[in-house]
Amino acid sequence: MSIVTARRISQAFFVVVFVWFCVVSTLGDLPWQLRGWPINWLLELDPLVGIATLLSTGTLYAGLLWGLVTVALTLVLGRVFCGWICPFGAMHQFLGYLGRRRKKLAVQLEANRFHPAQAIKYYILVFFLTAAILLPAGWLSSGSLLTGLLDPLPLVHRSVNLILLPLADRAGLGPSPLPRWYEGAWLIGAVFLAALFLNLRVPRFYCRFVCPLGALLGVLSRFAVWRIGRTEEGCTDCRLCERNCEGACEPTGRIRISECVMCLNCLDECRHDAVTYRTRPSAAGEHLLPDLSRRGFIVSAVSGVMAAPVMRLGGVTGPNWNPNLIRPPGALPEEAFLARCIKCGQCMRVCPTNVIHPAGLEAGLEGLWTPKLSFRAGTSGCQHTCIACGNLCPTAAIRPIRLDERRGINEFSGRGPIRIGTAFVDRGRCLPWAMDRPCIVCQENCPVSPKAIFTREIFNAVRTSAPLILKSADRSRLTLTADTLEPGRFGTGDYHALLPGGLRLRITVNTAGALELERPLAGPEAPSPGSPVSLQVRLQQPYVDPKQCIGCGVCEHECPVLGLRAIRVTAENESRNPHHRMVL
């Protein structure tokens, strides 16, 4: 078996594993559901996640230790991760292959020529790493984790989970029976498709020019024990080795070790056994490190160091915080959160009620594609007995919580439940407040006990086209002088007749000219003919108790005022930030 075949099998294997991990991201114990599948494993293997979070938090969280394996592999063998493991790389490689399949040799060689712009990915890496450094004073470089924007593993997870799988769901081929919605998915999809389609112009475009992980691994390849190279003799300069060179690393000339993605196509193509993978450097010489200009380096570094503080001058992590930014339960306070979130979208995929969505600019530019909750586009609110998102976050930006802590019971009863916001009734839109229509859907659906929504009863006069005058009263039946009522409308159990003297009785049935009351009138109670009868509607008007409300959003989801909901959750009183406390 040729080694390239093994590489292809390995790439296919990891793509399958990756797709499988995406497919099983649903809570449950069926074989195609989450069970114990380590769906974050590929993200954990990504050393850029580990190193960047190490810079931004000073710790290496749990499974991110796997990144050490990749680092070890790269230090010894070179960028085998890029060529053998990375599923995004495999996709690029495949599309690039499709794009240049039947082209002439000259065209193929041209496509694989090294381009100085391949240095850009190193500048991107420097920018990201310097932006992530957490300095104690905080006035420079506040530890903002931006790697998730372009790091291939989070990017491909995001793209498959939030774009491809939901499309597959709609076609009936995906794991979710209900369509899943993700706000702002268009941008994620655009970036993903752009990255993929660019392979038709230049193979592995993303890997060569953009990928910061590739840049990192390229740097780590500096001391690789084994490397690709030319033998001392045997090369005829036929350049066939470069025909399918994925990294554009110029194996014929001074090979650029940092660009070599270990695809081994050169080794496979060479008819003269002149390309080797050995411990001795290439006979034609090596570029060990990328050619970076000092100026470029400084520009990237300074931009990185200033990026977060400049972005935060807008105050989104301070007094100008966005109340519409509701983070998942267990999310860390905003600055600590932004230091950990790699925008991988795992939380969004696993959320059983589809309420976690990628943010746009609600959290500032730093918060692009970080998780935020939207209760309109979802199947319910944030279930108050669910702890999925935190237990799936690979970097603990949403920390893993236990149910006891979420609900504030047992040992956590002193602290109360985790609140992600508070609901506010919009009295100008709420049916019983503004429209004289009975409704207590929000109160009925409030899941906490005692309920966080309570009602106060009031009776409002019903407008009728003309005043109602009593013609006669017979036990429980009031006959009116005119037939002006809408038949049946007032028999729903919410309407009452208010008789002179103050007696109010519920109407059970009505015709155009008569009302049937809930019970017969005692003799003295019956009004005399000619007296006015008013109709009243019994309304239960909702109020929110901020001490009980956990901001779960079920009320907002269920509210029948479907456009701008009449009860909406905003982030006041969220547990994770004491500065957003609203009540003592």
Add this chain to the structure above:
Amino acid sequence: MPETCSPHIPPLTGKRPNRQTRIAATVLAFLLAIAAGLVWTQSRFNPAVVNFLQGEAARAKGPAAAPATAEPILTLTEGMSALTPAERFDRETLSDKIDGKAELYLSAGFVRLECQRLALTGQPDLWVEVFLYDMGSFENAYAVFSAQRRADAVMLDFAEFAYRAENALFFVHGPFYLEMIASGTDDRLRASMDALARAFILSRPVAQAAIAERGLFPKTGLVETSISLIPADAFGVAGLDRVFTATYQTPAGAELTAFLSRRADPQQAAAQATAYVDFLKTYGGEVKALDEPVPGGAVVAILDMIEVVFSQGSFLAGIHEAPDRDPAVHLARELAAKLKEVPGAR
């Protein structure tokens, strides 16, 4: 060509066999190991999944309002088995089960509801949902029983206060009021409900609390099944509680409603009677006659109807909303006579 290399490690070249194959095989072996590792890991469920499954299990058991138990709420008869776990509701959670109807029970002294669905063994489509209301006292149970008596009631023999509707059975036993609602009108269900009811009555002996008041209504023209108990605020009068009413058919075909209520003592009864007459007067009632049917009684005409109010011993009694005066007064006299016979009445 001689290969130049460091002594121990031969280079990898384009030559396919052996070297490449061995490495390829090693890589594949690693991949298999990874696959095996993944499969092993997936059996150790993520805590979120464990929590999710626990939640699902709890939801399947029914509303969270009551902890479910396996014990059936009443003795199962032969051929019946429990279809769902028993549920319990108290004053706070009653509305979770029966929604708006809760008000009726709550105002009548409701203590606790146990309910459960029982089915014919092996026939889950033939079920009966049993609602076992503990109303605290026989009178309370009787109050809700009589307030809900359906129009198509068929009286039964095995309990004094029991009736059947097409697919349901309702009865009172001691402080308990039971409703059994069946999934259909199948005869087998009817038989099952009967059997369950009898079994329940036998299994729970209660002090025979006959409602004495029922026997106090004069028999002539009395519609037996119409005796009802209004627990509170009878006729719109606050404070007028525990009023029994009964419907009568006059020979002329008209309907009369008689009422009586046992008060604490004769003084209270008399005071209550006076208060009621005053109440009628404030609404435009005119006293047409006094000392009818007994001294202290009054006949009041209000709107188009006649109201007779009197007290006899510890009882407040009278006729409510009669269309004509004479039959009303006649019935009132009969009622007063019966009440006079009650020991302690003066």
Add this chain to the structure above:
Amino acid sequence: MPADETLSRREFLGRAAKAGACLAAAGAIAYAAHDPAGPGPASAEPQAATLPDFSIPGLGKKMCIGHGSDRARTLQLALQALGGIEAFVRKGDRVLLKVNAAFASPPMLSATTHPDIVAELTRLCLAAGAASVAVTDNPINDPASCFALTGIAQAARRAGADVILPEERFFKPMTVKGAQLIRNWPVLTAPLAGVTKLIGIAPVKDHHRSGASMVMKNWYGLLGGRRNIFHQDIQTIIAELAGMVKPTLVVLDGTTTMIANGPTGGSLADLKETRTLIVGTDQVAVDAFGATLLGKTAADLPFIAKAEALGAGTADYRSLSPVEVSA
């Protein structure tokens, strides 16, 4: 060729060693920084801290009620009645005057501490040998304009005191032992560093929410953060503040009392010339007497009883046998 081979061997070993060293370093860092559990919930019970006790031990509860229109003069007389400033401030003391500079309001509106008292007290302290006198507060409005418009900054500097304007780094989260409200709350602790004597100076004011704003409420100016949340339980916060701060001395200026529309006032019609200035070591007693200047009793101000219950002082000021002097 042997030389080649040796070179390449050396080169290889060198590289391998460097790769190994990098790996070892990476491994070491990874294990050192490894955090399997991740961030936990915010710490449940923050450590309780206490501010130093600035009261003079053994001096006991003393109070003097001075009558007069000239604040400096009345203050002098009142202090003399209690043993002179020397009884409180010794040579070498570092004194902090906690004033009320909450609003950018001119002195004549009596919404803030009068600059005359600041100047006189500074002069007295320095004359008694204090090493330094500083003036501070965390105003509601912009600090610089508040200290300027109230005249406090100018009076203080002219008399020789430093003015410490609050900055974010001067606040540290503090939890008062046994408190319900002051838990993990930013408190203006930096100006207190190295201070040996703390004197609170406040005007007598009506307050819409709490009923009155006097020396105990004055400590509200030590709180940072979004402290207006405490208005939801104003009586308790004032009591907890009194429990938190144990001053050397308090000066309650009732020369011109704001009897209505407090705490900001804004009109001369809100003021009344009550010509009284109280100096004392028991802040609860001083406030209890100050209530009378507003036409209220201690019973009208629940924070007085709450503060007494917390052990901050005595509500029955008469039990202190206050001395009365007139200028």
